[in-house]
Amino acid sequence: MTMSTSARRWLAIGGAVVVVAAVTTGLVLFFSGDEPDQVDAERALQQEQEGLPGLGEIQGELETPLPFEEPDGEGPETGTEEPVAPEQPTTPRQPEDLDGRWVVDRSRPFDREEGRGTFAGYRIQEELSGVGNTTAVGRTPEVEGEVVFDGGTIVEAAVTADLTELVSDDRRRDNRVRSQLGPDARARFDLAGSIELPEVPPVGEVIELTVAGTLTLLDTSREVDVTLQAVVTDTGLLVTGSTDIVLSDYDIEVPSATIVLSVSDEATLEWQLFLVQE
Numbered sequence: 272m273t274m275s276t277s278a279r280r281w282l283a284i285g286g287a288v289v290v291v292a293a294v295t296t297g298l299v300l301f302f303s304g305d306e307p308d309q310v311d312a313e314r315a316l317q318q319e320q321e322g323l324p325g326l327g328e329i330q331g332e333l334e335t336p337l338p339f340e341e342p343d344g345e346g347p348e349t350g351t352e353e354p355v356a357p358e359q360p361t362t363p364r365q366p367e368d369l370d371g372r373w374v375v376d377r378s379r380p381f382d383r384e385e386g387r388g389t390f391a392g393y394r395i396q397e398e399l400s401g402v403g404n405t406t407a408v409g410r411t412p413e414v415e416g417e418v419v420f421d422g423g424t425i426v427e428a429a430v431t432a433d434l435t436e437l438v439s440d441d442r443r444r445d446n447r448v449r450s451q452l453g454p455d456a457r458a459r460f461d462l463a464g465s466i467e468l469p470e471v472p473p474v475g476e477v478i479e480l481t482v483a484g485t486l487t488l489l490d491t492s493r494e495v496d497v498t499l500q501a502v503v504t505d506t507g508l509l510v511t512g513s514t515d516i517v518l519s520d521y522d523i524e525v526p527s528a529t530i531v532l533s534v535s536d537e538a539t540l541e542w543q544l545f546l547v548q549e
Contacts (some may be wrong), residue, residue, distance in 0.1 A: 294393025306408045306440070307386050309394070310511040310541045312477045312500035318387055319504060319545075322379075329444070366468045373418045373508060375430070375547040381412035383438055383440045389414055391432035391458065391542035396535040409437040409448060416548060418508075423469075428462035428484075430542065451524060452489065458540065459487045460497065486540070487516065488521040507548060513541040 381388035392410030416430030434456035499512040525534040
């Protein structure tokens with residue numbers, strides 16, 4: 272049976288529609304997704320507390336029998352008092368208690384989607400054909416830095432992130448970003464001046480402040496203002512922050528693709544840092 276010219280034409284059109292739909296679907300999945308929320312110190316602190324042993328675990332450890340016997344052969348006397356969990360700090364520490372060098376702690380597991388651990392990254396708006404506006408978020412746990420306190424005053428702070436390890440929701444985007452930035456791409460923030468702390472808030476209380484500093488992307492430096500959230504935790508310090516930048520100010524061209532109608536020249540840099548005292 273010979274297929275008519277009209278039938279062949281409709282079959283070809285139908286095949287083209289299927290191919291276009293498949294390609295478009297793949298690109299939409301590539302450039303869109305359920306992106307992580309912005310950094311937030313309260314949420315990070317809650318995640319941190321969820322990872323600590325609960326009261327039941329502490330009591331269980333306290334109730335474990337001691338592996339020894341009294342000289343007379345009888346076991347140790349058992350009391351009726353309930354075990355008491357270690358008390359948590361409830362009053363502010365003195366500013367001088369923070370004196371010394373605090374360094375970035377990368378021991379916690381990193382999770383891009385849930386915003387866990389220490390990381391730095393970007394957020395940028397895209398407009399996609401057939402999709403509309405989306406937000407791309409890339410993050411890297413490869414962060415180093417330190418904060419130095421002296422007499423209750425922050426006298427030095429510097430943070431460096433390895434941009435070649437940025438991870439978003441699709442490795443094809445990541446490869447394109449890395450290719451655009453180059454093999455040695457780094458971002459560094461240096462605090463300008465010093466910050467005096469009149470008091471240290473109680474453990475778990477988040478404070479907000481804005482600080483000035485120098486941001487260096489690749490080989491270009493600009494003065495920026497950074498919005499910070501800081502909190503004293505049971506294990507050290509937690510700092511989250513963000514600043515808005517214009518990529519062209521740092522001679523950075525945004526990556527492009529066929530489906531991308533536009534990519535904003537403005538981006539947000541953000542970070543979440545756990546610090547421990549040396």
